[in-house]
Amino acid sequence: MSYGTEQLAARLKAAREAKGLSQRELSALAGVPQSHISKIENNAVDLRVSSLSSIAHALDLELMLVPRKALPAVQSITRSVASAPIINAATQRELDRIRETVNALASHVSGANIDDLQRRIREITQIQSQIDPEILQKVRRTIESIESSGSNEAVNQAVENIRSLRNQLAHRAASHESPRAPRPAYRLEEDQDG
Amino acid sequence: MSYGTEQLAARLKAAREAKGLSQRELSALAGVPQSHISKIENNAVDLRVSSLSSIAHALDLELMLVPRKALPAVQSITRSVASAPIINAATQRELDRIRETVNALASHVSGANIDDLQRRIREITQIQSQIDPEILQKVRRTIESIESSGSNEAVNQAVENIRSLRNQLAHRAASHESPRAPRPAYRLEEDQDG
């Protein structure tokens, strides 16, 4: 979490995605062209401090110079704060269980779509919005059902479900900023098991 | 301690001076021209991240992006670590007493050379080498003697003494890297009181 120029790119991208912003949205907020943001995230430029500062600022990040000796402590704090925004313990717990489930699945079933699945899960984890734990529970059951069926299509189904959830979350965050819609009309459970 | 591009300059300069490095020495360490370092410290350029990173690295600093929420905690840690390197308690205690003495003096005597004196004290404090507490004790007595005499020249004398001490420390750190010469041949006590 200290940066060679390479890690910076990933860090900024992660921060942007965690806030559910598109490159163009961030572009507007930071006053930096989208094309430039793309290059930055792909580590294709050695950007100037003013640019970095603008972008970081738009992402609620602050640029700091930390003494080497203080690094571990600072990293620890940064991590704990970064993981704090998860809304509640129940959601957190469900996300953990989902990760476990997927990892277990990945250990004895492999394939490109399993990778997809894991990536999608990671995406969901990064979006720190309110996710109803019940929704996550259903997601997990969907994934668990894969093991019994073992079918490739079941995996794709799960991926599709999660992708849809992600998009709905992102859309909600973007358009109407209703931070805590009590129970959004997710539709995720239609094809749980064959 | 979070940085708009402006504060960065001061921070880097402070870090360099705290390590007793000249711009040319830092230049060699960081692989950046001295002329450029001068510009950077004078906040005359919008430098690139790679440059910042090189220089910071040479100064045992790490570039970080810290979530806004974590700022206070991180600043607190950074400060405590930054003040830690002072060698031993006795030295620390003497430095504190000197600061007190000077501040007391400054409160009822004012003038340009009093400012000088305070600045010199601050410099000494920043150089985190081994300073013999006894030396510092003598410095303090010199300063205390100013009060009784009240003469302008006594202040200048003190400033001169401290400046000399600083230079000797810096010189020792630079040339032969003997980190703990047991008792360097300071010559500070020649004109203590008239």
Place this chain on the structure above:
DNA sequence: ACATATGATATAGAAAAGTAGATCAAATGA
């Protein structure tokens, strides 16, 4: 199917950093 949003790229031009070198005044040590 259609319109939209996304991220990656390209191009061309303006602005600025970075490099290498030299000079200079002031401070310092000898």
Place this chain on the structure above:
DNA sequence: TCATTTGATCTACTTTTCTATATCATATGT
């Protein structure tokens, strides 16, 4: 007094960011 060091400043040249647009394939929502 003399030689060195320091930091600031200048010039000339090279390299790169940064901006402003536009295009493109893909993915997504309606």
